[in-house]
Structure formats: structure tokens, C-alpha cells
Amino acid sequence: MSLHWFPFFPGDFISGTIRLSFHERGTYSLMLVAYYANGGPFPLDQTELYRMVGCESDSDRRAVDRVLQRKFIVTDEGYAHERCEKVIAEQQAAHHKRVEAAKKRWSNVHAMHEQSMSNQNQNQKGSSSKRGGSSKVTTQSNIVALSRDAEIRILEALNTRTKKAFRPVDAHLDLIRSRMKEGATEADCLAVIEHQAKEWLYDDDMRKYLRPETLFNRTKFAQYLGEIPNERTENAPVR
Numbered sequence: 001m002s003l004h005w006f007p008f009f010p011g012d013f014i015s016g017t018i019r020l021s022f023h024e025r026g027t028y029s030l031m032l033v034a035y036y037a038n039g040g041p042f043p044l045d046q047t048e049l050y051r052m053v054g055c056e057s058d059s060d061r062r063a064v065d066r067v068l069q070r071k072f073i074v075t076d077e078g079y080a081h082e083r084c085e086k087v088i089a090e091q092q093a094a095h096h097k098r099v100e101a102a103k104k105r106w107s108n109v110h111a112m113h114e115q116s117m118s119n120q121n122q123n124q125k126g127s128s129s130k131r132g133g134s135s136k137v138t139t140q141s142n143i144v145a146l147s148r149d150a151e152i153r154i155l156e157a158l159n160t161r162t163k164k165a166f167r168p169v170d171a172h173l174d175l176i177r178s179r180m181k182e183g184a185t186e187a188d189c190l191a192v193i194e195h196q197a198k199e200w201l202y203d204d205d206m207r208k209y210l211r212p213e214t215l216f217n218r219t220k221f222a223q224y225l226g227e228i229p230n231e232r233t234e235n236a237p238v239r
Contacts, residue, residue: 003036006087020067027063028071030054032084039088041078049079095163151176154189155212161197162210175216184221192224 017025030053035042042049046065055061072079151173159166166172176189192215200206214220 003039003088003091006032006036006084006091020070021063023059024063024066027053027060028067031064031067031071032081035081035084036088040085041075041080042072043078044074099160099163147177147180148173150180150186154186154193157190158193158210158212158215161193162201162207164210166212172212175212178218179216179221182218184225188225189216191228192221195228196224 013029017028020028031042034053038052042052046061046068049068050061050064053064055064068079072081074080152168154176155166155168155172158164179189180186196215197210200210209215215224
């Protein structure tokens with residue numbers, strides 16, 4: 001799991017690097033950043049490691065070797081750092097907890113929605129019966145319910161893929177509904193989410209645009225859908 005942030009304690013860093021040279025301290029800082037970005041141990045192939053931390057000279061490579069010797073241990077998975085592994089494990093656990101909480105929250109929202117639609121259907125059935133038993137109102141209600149379910153599934157997929165927590169409110173669902181009324185399928189919407197997440201999720205400047213108002217904007221949605229290269233949107237993965 002790649003981390004977008006990590007805790008840094010200046011006092012601990014200074015005291016823990018007292019035996020490193022000025023160059024080696026800078027190298028160690030870059031290696032910590034690269035470790036968290038990588039989400040785990042460095043590869044045992046040191047040529048690949050040198051590339052990951054941006055070594056440009058023999059002096060850079062010697063600094064990396066010295067830091068590896070002093071601060072990392074060799075494991076089956078690669079060069080590991082004990083404290084970094086602890087931080088990654090803690091953040092993974094916290095992330096899992098947030099995901100489970102979000103799933104529970106959306107489950108409750110969905111259950112409330114189902115109950116509301118059930119009550120509405122019952123009321124409409126009674127009203128239709130009084131007018132001679134017409135089934136048109138009930139059929140239309142079922143269509144609306146199915147559309148609403150799809151809208152909520154699409155929003156949940158966006159939340160799951162981006163680790164965000166957009167609520168199923170009209171401001172978000174109306175955008176999705178509008179695109180589906182224009183002919184977009186649920187698979188189209190999921191494909192756009194997946195495609196843009198691949199392009200933007202790890203881009204600090206673009207990540208903020210992974211939101212309903214951008215993805216499901218009328219003009220932008222058509223553009224994003226058209227940019228998906230040689231992909232069948234019918235096979236878009238559900239995240």
C-alpha cells in the first residue's frame with residue numbers, strides 16, 4: 001500500500017542519523033520517502049534501488065550502500081525498514097477500518113432507501129387500486145428504484161476506488177442520473193471511474209478531480225468515455 005503521507009519526527013531523525021554524513025542524511029531522507037511511496041521493502045536488485053532513489057553518481061550509490069548497511073535489514077521481500085513497516089501496517093489497518101465503516105454506512109443508507117421505496121410502492125399500489133387497478137404507476141416506480149440503485153452503486157464504486165466518502169445525496173446522484181438518461185450505462189460510468197483513477201489517483205494535482213461533479217459533468221464525461229483506448233466498457237471492473 002503506497003502512502004500519500006507519513007509521520008516524521010525531526011528529533012528522532014537527527015539523533016538516529018548522528019553517525020551518517022551530511023550526504024548520507026540527505027540520501028536517507030530520500031530513501032524513506034521512496035520506501036513509503038513504494039509501500040514496502042526495496043528490491044534486492046541494487047541497480048533498481050539506485051534508480052528508485054535517483055542516484056546519479058558513484059558518490060550517490062556509495063551513500064545508498066552505507067545507509068542500507070546501517071538502517072535496513074535484508075529479508076525475503078527485499079531491504080526492509082522496521083519503523084517504516086510499522087507505520088505502513090498501522091495505516092493499512094486504519095484504512096481497512098475506514099473502508100469497513102464506509103461500507104456499513106452505505107449499507108444502512110441503502111437499507112433505508114429500500115424501505116422508503118417499499119413504502120412508496122405500497123402507497124402507490126393502494127392509490128392505483130382505487131383508480132381501477134392500473135399498474136403503470138407501480139411499473140414506473142420500479143424503474144426509478146432500479147435507476148436509483150445503479151446510481152448508488154456507481155457512487156460507492158467511486159468511493160471504494162478513490163478512498164473517498166461522497167454521500168448519496170441528490171447533488172451527486174443527479175449528475176449520474178443525467179448521464180444515464182442520456183444513454184450511458186452503469187458499465188460506462190464504472191469504466192470512466194476506473195480510467196480516470198488510473199490517471200489521477202497518484203497525481204497530487206489531479207487527485208482532487210476524482211469527484212462526481214468532474215467525472216459526471218456532461219461534457220467531461222463524454223470526453224473521458226471517448227478517451228478510453230480500445231476498452232469494452234461492458235467489461236469494466238467493479239471496484
